[in-house]
Amino acid sequence: MSQELHPRLADALLRAPPAEDPAEEPWAYRGWPALLVSLFILYHLLALLQHTTPSGGLAERFNRRLAETLRSGAYMRATSSVQSWAMFAPNPHRTNMFLQVRVVTSDGSEWDLLHDIYGRRDYPYFFYDRMGKINRRLIEQERYQSPYAAWVCREWARTHGGEAPVRVNFTKLWTKLPHPSKVISTMGFDPFALKLHKEDLPGFDCATTPHAQMPDAIRARYGFAPLPEGAFIDIETTTWHDRATAKARILQRRRAVEVKRAAEEPVEGGGAEVGGNDGGGD
């Protein structure tokens, strides 16, 4: 059954200013919690400053020792706080760079995969295209070229009945932006009328580049026949199991050598047990 509310309470609920947090304590922590939180804040600040300030020149030793003391590299990696803020620094690029990606198939024909954006982007450019950035990064950071070529080989195989191409070729394309003073008279320039420079970069063979072959597990997903034995070029890795196996093998070998040596050099005392056992067996 409904009950009428006291007018004062109705005022408090419907018209009074919103209540404040009733806790009068201005501080979030006191005592040990305050100390622990303070230590964490201090640690984070020092790690952050060590990570973001220059680590060379006169600050090199200080920065390195601070990093070692704090183990700040591990902390920044674990918390995903690794950062670098060199945006358009020290200068913005003054060249447009693209990587043309081509495959050579077993019949000798060469196909441009149109992975570069040169002259291919639709304007206005609304939706962010990370592939354009990745394509440029392949030129700036060469370490990505081999895995990228390996992926091109695998992807080609996936979309061509499991048959890999022979080779992936890269060509660096670039146009140089003119200095603004040179284009004021023409009030700008057509970016696609700039001279296109080309430079062939080292290519990658699909048969010999690590991971450029579609592994059997993925081939099975698409119903392709397994690769011939030894065709998959894996990378070298050493896990705890590999180390444990290697260690066990060494121990086993050493034990075998010791047993053999003991058997070959019968000595009094130490060798008696072995001989005794053998004798017992007979």
Next chain:
Amino acid sequence: MLLALLAPAKGPVIDVSGHLSVATGVLWLGLACALAFFLVRPELWRRLWLERVDPRPAGLFRIVYGVVVLWTLLDLIPLLRFLFTDEGLWLPAMARKNYGGELRRLWDPEHGFEHWWSVIPALWSKFSLFHLRADPTFVWAVFGLTCASVTAMILGIKTRLSTLASWFLVNTFYSYSPVFYSGGDTVLRVFLFLGLLTRWGEAYSLDAWWRRKRELLAGSVVVPALRKIPAWPLRIMMLQLAIIYCATGALKSGFTWFDGTALFYALSLDHFYRHPAQIQVATFLHMIGFLPLSTWVTKAWETLFPLALVGVALRRFEREASAGTWPKVQMWRRLLSYALVAAVIGALAYVGGLAAYYYHRPTEGPVPLTREQAQALVVAGALAFPALLVGCYLWLRARRPQAHAWVLRWLCGKRLWLSIGLVMHLVIDVVMNVGTFVQVMLAIYIPWLSAAELDAIWRTLMSRPLGEGEGERPKRKAGWRDALLRPLDRLRYRGPREPYVIHHAADEASVRRVALLRMWDLGSRLTFETDPSVPAGALAVTVPGDKKRLAGVEAGRALVAILPGFWWLYPWCLAPGVRTLAGRTVLRTFELR
């Protein structure tokens, strides 16, 4: 920060071994003095980090930032297979070897982890679930789970847990390989960890709503308050933003940032412009000097951004000093703390001088200087400049109160530093496509807002512009000046809109339920009237300018416009068929009819 400013740009390696030991010692001494400062003045440390603050800015930040995280994730959908599955760029073994940190040793594809505790060091290094398994089904499942946890974080459902899950799962994508990173992704990663440390679910969250609703319906005699939260994660966020800007400004040390051509090049790059026709506009803007000026302003604004932090601290000090709440400390502690600050500046000045000695090239530069002269100049400048700044500030404070107020309000004010940033990022977004970089950068401005400023923003959003001559708004003569100032006047002179009247029954349950509406009424647009004709557990709404009283789902739908928490329902209200559903959703939230 100062070290970043003193750092020379990349150049030939210079042998500094002659002073390396002494520079290292001086830098350690500087660090020790900085730490000692807070030992001498612990009350400042407490004020800086251990305060409790209103949770609303953090709550709003959670929502806006969470939406940007979700947007960035959804943006990855077309590349999900390429970037993260074993049918893409990396087979997991190679990704693990290159980017898996300790996991490459601790985990074996056939035998798993050596010990159960091996998971801990694996998690401590860069960890991604995809380093263990990356078939498309698994990757899509993790992607779905990530979007779900980020959505829960945005809504504030089990906020601490959903934030932890979001941090872990989002980093599963980012830790797999860095090949696709952009600046925006770095900001996103860094602030997600800081979000993990923040109790940002105490406002604008379903967690807070459910708690307060439970308390109010259980008999609370006031509308339950929001719980204050520790300030330190928000303060670290402010510092992090200052580091981002200061570092990027200091690193922009190439000649294009000095000759004023940097922005012309940035705007003319194929990878960024929205349309090639922009190049003509950029050329024109360069010709009239606008772009060179903007280049210099950008560099200076970024490098000097930490002044905004100084401003926040100074305003706080002045406010509390005039209110008499600033802590009083013994003279010896105060003097010792000043001496320690001077020692820190002295240490940095000394190292700066050494840097000038080693890196200055006497043959370059506008004025011929020997290396010793350059060293002396830098040391003197580094010592004199802070002293001059402090002296000027104290003089203004004592002799020119108006100028002092202007310095606090504008030169060191958030409105200057954040407004320039806002304009800069909005312009970047219009003319360049840099993914969600702009959105995430603007989102991380929110921790800079105080609760009072946030209240003012809601009030402005919910208010109406005053008419010319109404209230304090001046009546301007027609002309170019009027045309120019009218939009500013509309923003500046505002008055409250007429309230929506909520009619409710007089019984306690009905009153408590309509009182729940106040928790969602951020612009104070509601007033309440008891009306015996309204049945218990129901409400009716009178919309200003409309004499008809609305009841049921129509009343619920009318409230969508003024309760920001329901703005997401607005498109529903426009679509025939689901309108009723929108109204019903609002009423259901408050258990009303």
